[in-house]
Amino acid sequence: MNDLKLAGRHKTARSTIEVNGVTIGGKEIILMGGPCAVESSHQMSQIAETVKLAGGKILRGGVFKPRTSPYSFQGLGLEGLDYLVQAARAQNLLCVTEVIDAASLELVVEKVDLLQIGARNMQNFELLKLAGKANKPIILKRGLSATIEEWLLAAEYILAAGNPKVILCERGIRTFEPSTRNTLDLSAVGVAKELSHLPVIVDPSHAAGRRDLISSLSKAAIAAGADGLIIETHPNPAEAVSDGPQSLTPEQFVQLAGELGVVAGAVQRVFTYGGKGDTLETLRIQIDRVDQSIIELLAERMQIVRKIGDQKRLDRVKDTNRQNEIIQRLVNLAVELQLPAELVKRIYPLIFEFGLQSQIKSKLAQDKDREASLYTLSSK
Numbered sequence: 490m491n492d493l494k495l496a497g498r499h500k501t502a503r504s505t506i507e508v509n510g511v512t513i514g515g516k517e518i519i520l521m522g523g524p525c526a527v528e529s530s531h532q533m534s535q536i537a538e539t540v541k542l543a544g545g546k547i548l549r550g551g552v553f554k555p556r557t558s559p560y561s562f563q564g565l566g567l568e569g570l571d572y573l574v575q576a577a578r579a580q581n582l583l584c585v586t587e588v589i590d591a592a593s594l595e596l597v598v599e600k601v602d603l604l605q606i607g608a609r610n611m612q613n614f615e616l617l618k619l620a621g622k623a624n625k626p627i628i629l630k631r632g633l634s635a636t637i638e639e640w641l642l643a644a645e646y647i648l649a650a651g652n653p654k655v656i657l658c659e660r661g662i663r664t665f666e667p668s669t670r671n672t673l674d675l676s677a678v679g680v681a682k683e684l685s686h687l688p689v690i691v692d693p694s695h696a697a698g699r700r701d702l703i704s705s706l707s708k709a710a711i712a713a714g715a716d717g718l719i720i721e722t723h724p725n726p727a728e729a730v731s732d733g734p735q736s737l738t739p740e741q742f743v744q745l746a747g748e749l750g751v752v753a754g755a756v757q758r759v760f761t762y763g764g765k766g767d768t769l770e771t772l773r774i775q776i777d778r779v780d781q782s783i784i785e786l787l788a789e790r791m792q793i794v795r796k797i798g799d800q801k802r803l804d805r806v807k808d809t810n811r812q813n814e815i816i817q818r819l820v821n822l823a824v825e826l827q828l829p830a831e832l833v834k835r836i837y838p839l840i841f842e843f844g845l846q847s848q849i850k851s852k853l854a855q856d857k858d859r860e861a862s863l864y865t866l867s868s869k
């Protein structure tokens with residue numbers, strides 16, 4: 490895909506998107522929730538409380554709704570926007586709403602933290618270009634029947650127009666299968682992350698169209714590498730003006746959030762459930778994960794050290810000052826991260842010592858192999 494000049498994964502590092510204190514695409518799984526459509530001030534303040542309690546960071550709510558039927562509820566417009574923004578602010582959440590054209594973009598852009606471009610507008614190229622001029626991150630949903638390439642090229646439109654903050658959102662694609670509203674394409678998460686450096690989130694609500702599948706799909710999405718979830722929830726789904734059948738009740742939303750941390754931990758990510766705060770159990774899961782990473786990284790370091798040993802012998806290099814330089818650099822980093830410098834000063838000499846031993850062992854093993862092969866040759 491040569492045309493992914495900006496969205497493509499030319500560099501190894503993934504992009505993280507910072508938005509008013511929330512980082513999307515980092516280690517933390519970002520949970521977003523809220524109703525399909527904003528209906529009232531009361532509804533929004535109730536659901537903002539739910540999202541906050543769950544540990545969500547971003548409140549969603551549509552005020553300009555691109556409905557399949559022209560006779561369906563089209564959204565409250567600006568009045569609804571105020572309900573969304575105020576409810577989010579009251580709970581210290583960020584907020585996102587969908588824009589459907591130039592006029593709606595203009596109306597909301599200064600008021601919300603993120604903009605959403607929906608599946609039906611993924612290839613509205615003029616809207617994509619306008620989003621590229623907006624100074625807000627854009628959640629770009631995958632089109633109803635869009636290939637991953639088309640989706641990434643749509644993101645490229647936004648990036649090419651000057652906005653680097655694009656978050657891809659997989660929300661299910663149309664297939665022959667009628668038992669769900671759409672088919673959640675979880676492989677798209679991995680493929681999009683392979684091809685692009687942009688964060689990828691998953692919307693299980695529009696994929697499934699039914700609330701009984703949301704919990705398992707959300708967990709599967711995290712396991713598949715999603716950087717976040719955007720889930721519909723409503724104080725009373727039976728009364729919702731749109732997408733009630735796929736909306737979680739507040740209790741279901743909070744319960745699901747309580748279960749996400751373990752799944753996140755299993756794939757070296759973090760999700761902090763808001764509800765009861767940290768429990769001993771969740772903290773232990775987090776610390777076990779950190780310890781495992783430390784040992785894995787030490788093993789990786791040791792392998793590199795052995796290769797360095799071989800290389801230094803070949804090149805006859807001796808650089809006595811390098812260990813001091815490393816320690817100095819890491820001491821500076823430790824101080825920056827509020828770790829005691831002494832920790833680095835004590836741990837690193839040990840790491841170096843074991844590294845050296847491992848280099849010597851590896852050299853001896855190589856010498857032995859060489860001797861053995863010479864012996865076999867000479868005895869032939």
Ligand code: PEP
Nearest residue numbers: 525607608609630660695
């Ligand atoms: C929505 O998020 O409310 C919505 C309309 O989603 P999609 O564009 O994915 O159908």
Ligand code: MN
Nearest residue numbers: 525721731732
């Ligand atoms: Mn919806």
